[in-house]
Amino acid sequence: MKASTIVIIFLWVFAAPLIVLMTKNYLQRKKEGTLSGNSIPVSAAAGFIGNFCDALGIGSFAVITPILRFSKNIDDRVLPGTLNAGCAVAVAIQGTVWMSDIGIETKTLVATLVCSIIGGFIGAFLVTRLDRNKVRIVMGCAFVVVAFIMLSKQLGFFPNVGGEANGFHGAKLVVFAGLMGLFAALMNAGIGMYAPAMALCALMGLNLGYAFPLAAGGCCAMMPTAGIRSIQADAIDVKVAMWMFLGSIPGTLIAALIVKSMPLTLLTWLVIFVLLYTSFSLVHAACTGKKDGDNN
Numbered sequence: 001m002k003a004s005t006i007v008i009i010f011l012w013v014f015a016a017p018l019i020v021l022m023t024k025n026y027l028q029r030k031k032e033g034t035l036s037g038n039s040i041p042v043s044a045a046a047g048f049i050g051n052f053c054d055a056l057g058i059g060s061f062a063v064i065t066p067i068l069r070f071s072k073n074i075d076d077r078v079l080p081g082t083l084n085a086g087c088a089v090a091v092a093i094q095g096t097v098w099m100s101d102i103g104i105e106t107k108t109l110v111a112t113l114v115c116s117i118i119g120g121f122i123g124a125f126l127v128t129r130l131d132r133n134k135v136r137i138v139m140g141c142a143f144v145v146v147a148f149i150m151l152s153k154q155l156g157f158f159p160n161v162g163g164e165a166n167g168f169h170g171a172k173l174v175v176f177a178g179l180m181g182l183f184a185a186l187m188n189a190g191i192g193m194y195a196p197a198m199a200l201c202a203l204m205g206l207n208l209g210y211a212f213p214l215a216a217g218g219c220c221a222m223m224p225t226a227g228i229r230s231i232q233a234d235a236i237d238v239k240v241a242m243w244m245f246l247g248s249i250p251g252t253l254i255a256a257l258i259v260k261s262m263p264l265t266l267l268t269w270l271v272i273f274v275l276l277y278t279s280f281s282l283v284h285a286a287c288t289g290k291k292d293g294d295n296n
Contacts, residue, residue: 006106007213010113011092011220018088018224019245025231026242035239042073043086043240047247051090053271055255058264059192060087062146062271064244065139066278074240076285077132079139080188081124081230082237086244088223090252095216097256104210105167108176113217115181120222121229123185128235133286140282142189147275149195154268165205176204180214184222193219 029035050064061083068074074082130138168176183196197215201208230236 004213006109007113007217008096010217011095014220014224015089015092018085018227021228021231022085022238022242022245026238029238036075036237038073038237038240039071040239040243042067042071043243044247046073046240047086047090047244048251050244050251051087051248052251052255052259053267054087054090055094055252056259056262056264057194058268058271059146059150059194060090060248061187061190061192062143062150062275065143065190066274068240069278069281074237075132076136076139076282077130078230078235078237079135080127080190081227081233081235082241082244083190084124084188084223085227085230085236085238086241087248088220088227089245090248091216091219091223093249093252094256095213095220097253098212103166104207104213107169108167108173109214109217111173111177112180112214113221115177116184116218116221117225119181119184120187120225123188123222124226124229126185127188127226128230128233133289136282136286139190140279140286142186142191143275143279143282146191146195147272147279149199150268150272150275153195154265154272164207166207166210168204168206172204176200176206180218184218187219187222188226193222 026035046064046067049067050060053063054060064083064087065079068079068082069076127135127138167173179200180197183191183193183200186196187193194212194215197218198208198211200206201211201214227236227241231238
């Protein structure tokens with residue numbers, strides 16, 4: 001079986017149970033009248049815009065978080081779980097649309113995906129146990145890291161030349177897969193996986209063409225895992241996540257199939273500044289103990 005086929009199957013094997021569980025939870029809460037009062041149009045727009053940007057290479061969390069927080073459309077405590085559940089299917093769609101045959105060794109691919117599952121579950125387990133202010137601090141610090149990575153890429157400091165290796169063995173495989181698992185865990189705090197994966201591939205001599213399939217597979221292993229854990233731990237706004245998910249579908253397809261590419265320099269700089277402001281806003285809200293209705 002081709003490696004690309006393995007990844008695509010992997011994407012949907014993990015995405016499908018999340019869709020079922022999230023839909024079931026949404027309908028049950030709607031019947032009970034326990035859905036949040038947050039805005040459906042804002043949630044859908046956040047999913048559309050964020051995943052449109054993600055499919056073009058900017059990232060979804062960095063765009064969606066400011067939209068949800070500035071519109072006061074999310075409880076910060078459930079922000080990580082909501083982001084993961086709401087964006088998981090968009091990653092599966094991206095992988096399905098763009099995945100071509102890849103020559104990465106099956107052992108490296110499988111080890112990376114397994115570690116991503118483990119990392120995603122551990123990260124979700126830890127983050128869902130945090131209170132609101134701790135979530136704010138963790139995500140605020142994470143967004144500084146994301147902004148730094150994006151800034152490094154804008155200034156040309158980001159690694160953009162890989163090697164010719166198509167896989168690893170022995171200790172090198174353990175290190176690579178372990179770090180990819182760590183990146184998956186950190187996604188629960190809002191750090192996207194593609195940029196760190198590309199840097200790791202470059203530093204360890206792996207062909208950079210494998211960064212996307214590895215990151216896509218890792219994301220779709222981690223995000224549904226985190227989303228399911230968040231639903232079970234009641235650490236998700238299922239109404240926001242559900243409408244983000246629905247909005248993400250056209251956003252991803254339009255970007256991937258119609259727009260495909262566009263100049264992103266100015267938009268990326270804007271996202272960097274917004275990320276830094278959002279980081280400050282999150283940490284400031286944690287330090288002052290603001291309620292969610294006053295968190296901006």
